[in-house]
Amino acid sequence: xxxxVISCWFSENMGYAENFLPRALAKLGNEVHVVTSTAxxxxxxxxxxxxxxxxxxxxxxxxxxxxxxxxTLHRLPFREVxxxxxxxxxxxxxxxxxxxxxxxxxxxxxxxxxxxxxxATFEAARYxxxxxxxxxxxxxxxxxxxxxxxxxxxxxxxxxxxxxxxSSLQLIxxxxxxxxxxAEDVAELAIEFFQVPKDKIKIQSLGVxxxxxxPVQSEAEELERIxxxxxxxxxxxxxxxxxxxxxxxxxxxTVLADAIQVLQGKNICVKGLFVGNGTDEExxxxxxxxxxxxxxxxPVTELAKYYRASDIGVWPREESTSQLDAAACGLxxxxxxxxxxxxxxxxxxxxxxxxxxxxxxxxxxxxxxKETRRKMGLRSVENVLLKFSWDKIAEERLRDYSRN
Numbered sequence: 567x568x569x570x571v572i573s574c575w576f577s578e579n580m581g582y583a584e585n586f587l588p589r590a591l592a593k594l595g596n597e598v599h600v601v602t603s604t605a606x607x608x609x610x611x612x613x614x615x616x617x618x619x620x621x622x623x624x625x626x627x628x629x630x631x632x633x634x635x636x637x638t639l640h641r642l643p644f645r646e647v648x649x650x651x652x653x654x655x656x657x658x659x660x661x662x663x664x665x666x667x668x669x670x671x672x673x674x675x676x677x678x679x680x681x682x683x684x685x686a687t688f689e690a691a692r693y694x695x696x697x698x699x700x701x702x703x704x705x706x707x708x709x710x711x712x713x714x715x716x717x718x719x720x721x722x723x724x725x726x727x728x729x730x731x732x733s734s735l736q737l738i739x740x741x742x743x744x745x746x747x748x749a750e751d752v753a754e755l756a757i758e759f760f761q762v763p764k765d766k767i768k769i770q771s772l773g774v775x776x777x778x779x780x781p782v783q784s785e786a787e788e789l790e791r792i793x794x795x796x797x798x799x800x801x802x803x804x805x806x807x808x809x810x811x812x813x814x815x816x817x818x819x820t821v822l823a824d825a826i827q828v829l830q831g832k833n834i835c836v837k838g839l840f841v842g843n844g845t846d847e848e849x850x851x852x853x854x855x856x857x858x859x860x861x862x863x864x865p866v867t868e869l870a871k872y873y874r875a876s877d878i879g880v881w882p883r884e885e886s887t888s889q890l891d892a893a894a895c896g897l898x899x900x901x902x903x904x905x906x907x908x909x910x911x912x913x914x915x916x917x918x919x920x921x922x923x924x925x926x927x928x929x930x931x932x933x934x935x936k937e938t939r940r941k942m943g944l945r946s947v948e949n950v951l952l953k954f955s956w957d958k959i960a961e962e963r964l965r966d967y968s969r970n
Contacts (some may be wrong), residue, residue: 568672571601576602580870601669613843621864642668645660675695749769752884769891798859809822810886813849818884826856837857839875877897883921884902885907915942
């Protein structure tokens with residue numbers, strides 16, 4: 567089966583669906599092509615050069631084709647379209663130049679995209695309509711992104727209404743065989759905001775590369791854990807809570823930093839480890855909290871050892887695939903009580919009152935005992951292997967490709 571996966575941007579050292587799903591599909595014997603632009607992930611971030619360039623390379627790279635992880639990566643030029651008053655409800659962001667003609671060249675059996683409302687998805691839908699092949703979309707947009715306290719603001723509600731009449735969105739949804747939202751709240755938005763027919767929805771979680779993310783399994787990995795803690799300034803008796811990702815207000819890592827400071831004030835040996843990227847002000851704010859250590863962004867191939875060097879994974883707000891990666895490494899996890907992906911916390915973690923650092927501090931303290939963490943960590947690994955492995959997700963996706 568020849569499968570073309572389309573992603574508007576791509577970076578080889580990241581851990582997103584566009585990296586791992588094609589790899590898993592190729593492992594199952596399929597001919598897989600990823601068609602993308604010359605843009606790296608976060609290419610337009612103001613702090614790209616200081617945060618990502620050393621690990622990912624230039625923000626915009628050369629056109630071309632290469633073999634990677636069992637699939638073929640194709641990079642095409644792009645142009646960036648910004649919002650403007652002449653086209654308030656059109657497609658914005660990256661437009662991959664020449665995508666339609668490139669699909670005619672590849673002649674796929676299946677096209678898979680990762681977003682519903684993108685120009686690349688519309689171009690793929692046009693190709694599907696003219697060639698009669700199968701077309702599958704995904705949606706990764708959680709309610710926490712589009713809704714505030716469970717409601718759309720006026721502008722977003724206007725966009726939702728306008729989506730009912732957009733011919734481009736109608737074409738995308740008409741040609742789609744199946745849409746795979748990654749969680750229940752994402753499915754609700756796909757239906758009510760992006761107008762996907764309910765009978766085309768199948769919820770399917772994002773996954774974990776379990777070859778990469780796994781618990782300590784050897785003496786060498788245990789030694790690596792001990793040495794990394796020493797390098798980071800973490801004592802062996804410290805209870806270490808790790809957060810990875812962006813340090814933005816929307817992710818609220820400062821709630822964890824405040825909780826760590828609360829526990830430090832009670833003379834409890836607990837540390838917060840923040841691995842990722844943010845503005846100078848965000849980094850300064852986290853670093854100023856007692857017991858908190860900030861480490862720069864690291865590529866996905868190096869991230870597992872930071873989880874293994876920690877004791878608990880904490881994400882104070884919103885959903886993140888990093889939560890699954892941490893669980894795969896054997897960590898109990900603590901998440902916001904407002905998340906919709908409750909299947910991620912199934913005997914292997916806790917929920918805290920979102921925004922309440924005192925409650926988060928109590929939840930961290932409840933995991934102080936090593937045996938409690940060990941049991942939850944084993945459940946974390948078991949949950950990931952049973953439900954969240956990219957290999958299992960790819961097997962299920964292939965069955966859907968064949969059925970629909």
